[in-house]
Amino acid sequence: METETTMRSVTVTTRKKRSLTKDHMLAIGFLIPSILLVGVFVYGFIGWTGYVSLSNWNSLVPDFSFVGLKNYLYLFGDFRFQADLRNTLFFTIMFILAVIVVGQILAILLDQKIQQESLFRNIFFFPMALSFVVTGVVWQWLLNPSTGVNLFLAKLGLDSKWYTDTTIFPAIGWGKIEFGIPIAMIAVVIAAVWQMTGFSVAMYLAGLRGVPEEVREAARMDGANEFQVYWKIIMPILRPITVSVIIIMAHISLKIFDLIYAMTGPGANFVTDVPGVYMYETTFRGNYYANGAAIAVVMLLAVAIFIIPYLWSSRKGEA
Amino acid sequence: MAIRSFTRPILYALLIALSCFYLMPVYVMIITSLKPLEEVTLSQMWQLPTSLDFSSYSEAFTKLAPNLLNSFYLVIPATLLSALLGSLNGYVLSKWKFKGANTLFTIILFGMFIPYQSILIPLIQFLREIGLYNSIAGLVFVHVVYGIPITTLMFRNFYASIPDSMIESAKIDGAGFIGVYRFIMVPLSITGFVVVAIWQFTNIWNEFLFAVTITTSDQQPVMVALQNLSGSQIVQWNVQMAGALLAALPTLLVYIFLGKFFVKGLLAGSVKG
Amino acid sequence: MKGRLKSFTGWFLIFVLALGPLSACSSSNETSGGSSNEETLDIFSWWTGAGEEDGLNALIDLFKEEYPDIEVENAAVAGGAGTNAKAVLASRMQGDDPPATFQVHGGSELNDGWVAAGKMETLNDLYEAEGWEDKFPEDLIDLVSKDGDIYSVPVNIHRGNVLWYNTSVFEENGVEPPKTFDEFFTAADQLQEAGVTPLALGDKEPWTATHLFETALLGTLGADNYKKLFTGELSFSDPKVKEAVENFKKMLSYVNEDHSSRNWQDASQLVADGEAAMNVMGDWAKGYFVNDLNLKVKEDFGWMATPGTEGMFMVITDTFGLPKGVSNPEDVKKFLSVLGSVEGQDAFNPLKGSIPARVDADLSNYDEYGKETIEDFKSASLAPSLAHGSAAPEGFVTKVNQAINIFVTQQDVDQLISSLEDASSDLK
The missing domain is CATH 3.40.190.10 (Periplasmic binding protein-like II)
Incomplete structure (x- = not known):
């Protein structure tokens, strides 16, 4: 009681300046637990991983002797890892593009003041409620070339080998692998998009609802058609949402593991393998702890390439 | 605004077609879960079961039930705590900017991208040191820690849409750091809490890697128990699918009941991302 | 303002209390965890x-x-x-x-x-x-x-080197269970002409292809030489190994087209349904045939040692x-x-x-x-399985799995042999 009174009087008397600094201290104080936790559990462990990646720990017995970049050199000369880098790149691009496009289309459809909106919305949200471990298996069945959706597609004269397709398009020789889009990855993208679009639908739907009707009306008055209204007026307004969707989806796609592990595994000729799967297998099956750690470090560096431009631009926007 | 009326049937046709696509995997899950085991083969995946067989559900339920409770003990505190931490961080990083605040945000956000497989060993050893290994509390702790980046991101974006002028006037009225948070940010961000809670609830509920490595037998949440239904070599897919549908019920209910708020929350928050 | 501060203190307390039980149950768990190591x-x-x-x-x-x-x-x-x-x-x-x-x-x-x-x-x-x-x-x-x-x-x-076959498919096509690679290939040609997939494979998980490969190695080299591969007494560049790889490659030419979309269970279904005639799998497949697919031993499906491995037991x-x-x-x-x-x-x-x-x-x-199998086990010469970690360190096995996975698609014999040789440095 007493302290409250004094605190209050301090706030009141010194009004602006003191209270600001004091509150700033308090604000920073509230951040400290998070900073400490992130410091230890993210950066501390990244440091540990980095250290292991430079060590000789490639058996059950921990061996922390320093071997320099040996593990990295091994990885970059490894067919599987090269394939993984290619797969992650194209998976991420296709996945994020599809989530954005499909999410926007569904959101626009849902935003037409339709009946049963909540029913449709829940249908599109539903996959998010399921675990990747299970949906991976279901999609594996659905896209099985001999028993899955091909049975229906065949009637339309369409056919695809889905995730068993080992084609790389266009196959440009690069290191030990062929560089290009792994066709099999498209199947995985379909499953991942099915599962994750719900989130972008919700985000875009919220964004669309936030655009005032007057803005659209004004555009229409100027003679714009519906398509132009979306393209010229709404899309730019939705851009910040798109940025958030990209970040959240990028963190899912770059780390994707469960879905691929359950759905296709590494795939024939490693056409659907990703670093997450390789890391897990090489570390805990092969006991190549140092190699596994090196994969993690490369993944993190790849993420940095993605995220730093975003953060830089968002800082510019706010400064 | 709505597309003119004569295009309405096309709109509905499109929506229904897309819904069918979205429900196709669910259809396969449901019919598989109702089949006796010998009918669960790839060549019969589209066929309806010859007779309804609910035994998969009873088998899955008896095996999953004890772990279901664990999942609630895990998910509820973990979701609440990480939402609270995230909102405090987001508040500080959006409304009490200090020199280096953006850099700090960058540093925190980067933590979202850490591949969890690579840090299992030090994590498990750390948890054993502090005595949290093989406990729900340990799992709560892990999810709160690794939930910090994404909850901070979501709340920071959310709070960015609350005009600074509101905060300024509250400050002039004498509200400090805490007062602003309690009386302006929290009431305005209830929907934000819903968004983050749904996100965290779903992710923690469905998370498998930490759950399987940090807890054993009695402490395991339902997703691990679901995996336990399958063997090292043989998987009974009918029981697996029944179990998966049962295990998804809580998250599904969350979506059905909070789905509206989810959109509203995003509406209030992320527009100015 | 006073009330606000007070209620904030309330919030803060809630926060602390929420963390409190965490640490409390952590310590209680520590003791129970510790004691479980003492007694249970x-x-x-x-x-x-x-x-x-x-x-x-x-x-x-x-x-x-x-x-x-x-x-x-x-x-x-x-x-x-x-x-x-x-x-x-x-x-x-x-x-x-x-x-x-x-x-x-x-x-x-x-x-x-x-x-x-x-x-x-x-x-x-x-x-x-x-x-x-x-x-x-x-x-x-x-x-x-x-x-x-x-x-x-x-x-x-468990026995690894078992060839399972659909008895009625064999009867209809007049095929006898093959004992050697030559018999296997003749039978496979015959089945293929009749429109049946001769060999079912489900290598969605790469170990199944390695499993097939190890039986080809065992069948071509014999148990003694097979074991010498992993002690370093026999090099992977030995012509015998090349012969085994060629046999493996030829076997792969008879497998179902969608092999990489199936796991071993899905592949076994092909045999159970009669779409494929044979598959090579450890004898946990018997449990799947009998308990899960309701097939009858010897009536619906039969078995024998994989080609060239009679009297040997991949353990x-x-x-x-x-x-x-x-x-x-x-x-x-x-x-x-x-x-x-x-x-x-x-x-x-x-x-x-x-x-x-x-x-x-x-x-x-x-x-x-x-x-x-119990009878066979008593008399057969035992060979440790490579695919299941008995023959060689896990590190070597993961590298072999990778090399085999690439081989299944690329079918480059020399490349596989050189990958095996490279990996064999892990054997020491």
């Missing part, structure tokens, strides 16, 4: 599925009957065919908190893994006390021994050992003695669908397949 016997495995879990529980029940005072905990870790379990085990062993006993494949996984790491106690005295030296086949004891010391107790045996054995640093080694030994007893093996194996590791188990507990 935690049995670590990846047996969580139907059959195998029942078998393990039957074993535990038997143990409880004999030693009601000892607390036992079934600490099985699910998923990833044991990979998750290995992740947990590795971190527990490295943290010097080993489980009381754990599942490990006999052979390299045990010897070059945990024994070489100095984490296991010898069990020579237990074998002596129980008189087990002549109860397990000598070759099998060799698989769980290093430098003359025994380190674990085998509980079961996969699950064993349990005693890690160093456990607080209750005597209790662990009591459990191991139950596990190695006739009663223990006959409680476990009929449920798991494997055969006992002991030579004197009660035959009446096993079905026709089991009885025949």
Whole structure:
């Protein structure tokens, strides 16, 4: 009681300046637990991983002797890892593009003041409620070339080998692998998009609802058609949402593991393998702890390439 | 605004077609879960079961039930705590900017991208040191820690849409750091809490890697128990699918009941991302 | 303002209180966790599925009957065919908190893994006390021994080199079960002409292709030379290995087109449905045929040793050992003695669908397949499985899996052989 009174009087008397600094201290104080936790559990462990990646720990017995970049050199000369880098790149691009496009289309459809909106919305949200471990298996069945959706597609004269397709398009020789889009990855993208679009639908739907009707009306008055209204007026307004969707989806796609592990595994000729799967297998099956750690470090560096431009631009926007 | 009326049937046709696509995997899950085991083969995946067989559900339920409770003990505190931490961080990083605040945000956000497989060993050893290994509390702790980046991101974006002028006037009225948070940010961000809670609830509920490595037998949440239904070599897919549908019920209910708020929350928050 | 501050203090308290129980239950858990290591016997495995879990529980029940005072905990870790379990085990062993006993494949996984790491106690005295030296086949004891010391107790045996076939498909096409590679290829051509997929493969998980490859190696090289590959006495550049790779390649030309979309169960379904005539898989496939697909032994499906491997037995054995640093080694030994007893093996194996590791188990507990296999096991020359971690260290196996996965698509014999040679540096 007493302290409250004094605190209050301090706030009141010194009004602006003191209270600001004091509150700033308090604000920073509230951040400290998070900073400490992130410091230890993210950066501390990244440091540990980095250290292991430079060590000789490639058996059950921990061996922390320093071997320099040996593990990295091994990885970059490894067919599987090269394939993984290619797969992650194209998976991420296709996945994020599809989530954005499909999410926007569904959101626009849902935003037409339709009946049963909540029913449709829940249908599109539903996959998010399921675990990747299970949906991976279901999609594996659905896209099985001999028993899955091909049975229906065949009637339309369409056919695809889905995730068993080992084609790389266009196959440009690069290191030990062929560089290009792994066709099999498209199947995985379909499953991942099915599962994750719900989130972008919700985000875009919220964004669309936030655009005032007057803005659209004004555009229409100027003679714009519906398509132009979306393209010229709404899309730019939705851009910040798109940025958030990209970040959240990028963190899912770059780390994707469960879905691929359950759905296709590494795939024939490693056409659907990703670093997450390789890391897990090489570390805990092969006991190549140092190699596994090196994969993690490369993944993190790849993420940095993605995220730093975003953060830089968002800082510019706010400064 | 709505597309003119004569295009309405096309709109509905499109929506229904897309819904069918979205429900196709669910259809396969449901019919598989109702089949006796010998009918669960790839060549019969589209066929309806010859007779309804609910035994998969009873088998899955008896095996999953004890772990279901664990999942609630895990998910509820973990979701609440990480939402609270995230909102405090987001508040500080959006409304009490200090020199280096953006850099700090960058540093925190980067933590979202850490591949969890690579840090299992030090994590498990750390948890054993502090005595949290093989406990729900340990799992709560892990999810709160690794939930910090994404909850901070979501709340920071959310709070960015609350005009600074509101905060300024509250400050002039004498509200400090805490007062602003309690009386302006929290009431305005209830929907934000819903968004983050749904996100965290779903992710923690469905998370498998930490759950399987940090807890054993009695402490395991339902997703691990679901995996336990399958063997090292043989998987009974009918029981697996029944179990998966049962295990998804809580998250599904969350979506059905909070789905509206989810959109509203995003509406209030992320527009100015 | 006062009220606001007060209520904030309330909020803050809630926050602290919310964290409070966390730390409180953490400390309580620590004590219970600690005590569990003192008294309870935690049995670590990846047996969580139907059959195998029942078998393990039957074993535990038997143990409880004999030693009601000892607390036992079934600490099985699910998923990833044991990979998750290995992740947990590795971190527990490295943290010097080993489980009381754990599942490990006999052979390299045990010897070059945990024994070489100095984490296991010898069990020579237990074998002596129980008189087990002549109860397990000598070759099998060799698989769980290093430098003359025994380190674990085998509980079961699975056979890897089994060719399963659909009897009616064979009859309709007038095909006899093939014993040699030549017979196999003739039969396969005949079946292919008749429009049946000769060989089913499901290599969504790459080990199944390695499994097929190891039977080709065994069938071409014979058990002795096969074993020499992994001791370094025979090089992978040997022409015999090339011949085996060629045989493997030819076998691959007869497989179903969608092999990479199927796992071994899905591939077995092809044989069960008659769409494919044969597949090569360990004898857990019998459990799948009989228990899950309701097929009848010998009526609906038949089996024989894979081409060229008659009289040889690709062995996969699950064993349990005693890690160093456990607080209750005597209790662990009591459990191991139950596990190695006739009663223990006959409680476990009929449920798991494997055969006992002991030579004197009660035959009446096993079905026709089991009885025949038990007989074969007694006389056959044993070869450790590569795909299942018995022949070579896990590191080598993962590299072989990778090389085989690439080979299945690219079919480049020389490249596979050079990858195998490169990987063989891991054998030392």
